[in-house]
Amino acid sequence: MFSCKFLLPLLLCSLFFLLVPPASNSHLLKDCKFEAIYQPGDSISDTGNNIIENPSTTCARLPYGQNFYRKAAGRCSNGLLMIDYIALSAGLPLLDAYLNPNSTTGHGVNFAVAGSTALPTDCSKKLEKSSSWWERSERIIGNGATRIVFPGNLPIVCLPAFLTEFHTNNATAYDEFHCLKELNNLSMYHNEHLQKAIEEVKKEHSNMILCMVTTTILTYDYYVW
Numbered sequence: 001m002f003s004c005k006f007l008l009p010l011l012l013c014s015l016f017f018l019l020v021p022p023a024s025n026s027h028l029l030k031d032c033k034f035e036a037i038y039q040p041g042d043s044i045s046d047t048g049n050n051i052i053e054n055p056s057t058t059c060a061r062l063p064y065g066q067n068f069y070r071k072a073a074g075r076c077s078n079g080l081l082m083i084d085y086i087a088l089s090a091g092l093p094l095l096d097a098y099l100n101p102n103s104t105t106g107h108g109v110n111f112a113v114a115g116s117t118a119l120p121t122d123c124s125k126k127l128e129k130s131s132s133w134w135e136r137s138e139r140i141i142g143n144g145a146t147r148i149v150f151p152g153n154l155p156i157v158c159l160p161a162f163l164t165e166f167h168t169n170n171a172t173a174y175d176e177f178h179c180l181k182e183l184n185n186l187s188m189y190h191n192e193h194l195q196k197a198i199e200e201v202k203k204e205h206s207n208m209i210l211c212m213v214t215t216t217i218l219t220y221d222y223y224v225w
């Protein structure tokens, strides 16, 4: 086993949420003996920062949270998020939101803010200041991270928000599931560039474990933006 101290998923560019049933035997990461998880990111991984910053956010009302907390508790999902499953698999507590005054930080912190962006914009959030992807990665490594996971963008072709926004009468734009084919090219474009950027970081830090994970999970649930 690798000696792995920190796990830092960087969930930067995804704008949608997942519903995946909890797997009862999912402690695959326990052997890694992670001490802490630190997570930057956005809505796909926010466990409560945005709801504190902006109590009237869409995620602050049902059906968000209904299947896990039975109330809207800050996750932009009706249940758990990927990061929750990662924490559970590692045998760590679910990550508290950084802005939660009650948060315990012994096992890491979640800096993710729903709606935040990889690059600065007018509405960029406090926790995602205007540092570049590269600078942020370097800073995380400098702070002692030994393993970083960069999730690739997911297939976004069936996101209800996008299907509404980019609706077209052009039948050939849709695949057999009535999803917009072209949108997946955007995900693929993003992931190709992410992979290249990771290779660059790897050159500088050959002792680090850096990887990109892509997923083909297509079970989208609630969405806001």
Ligand SMILES: *[C@@H]1O[C@H](CO)[C@@H](O)[C@H](O)[C@H]1NC(C)=O
Residues within 6 Å of the ligand: 052, 100, 101, 102
């Ligand atoms: C923090 O804990 C207090 C007391 O239990 C509670 O009233 C408050 O809602 C909690 N804050 C958050 C953001 O969870």
Ligand SMILES: *[C@@H]1O[C@H](CO)[C@@H](O)[C@H](O)[C@H]1NC(C)=O
Residues within 6 Å of the ligand: 170, 171, 172, 173, 181, 182
């Ligand atoms: C219809 O969609 C396909 C696939 O996206 C595209 O190649 C084609 O140019 C579109 N046709 C029109 C008339 O917009």
Ligand SMILES: *[C@@H]1O[C@H](CO)[C@@H](O)[C@H](O)[C@H]1NC(C)=O
Residues within 6 Å of the ligand: 181, 182, 185
């Ligand atoms: C997606 O990208 C591939 C290769 O880059 C290209 O061949 C294909 O036409 C693109 N599809 C759409 C619908 O734009």
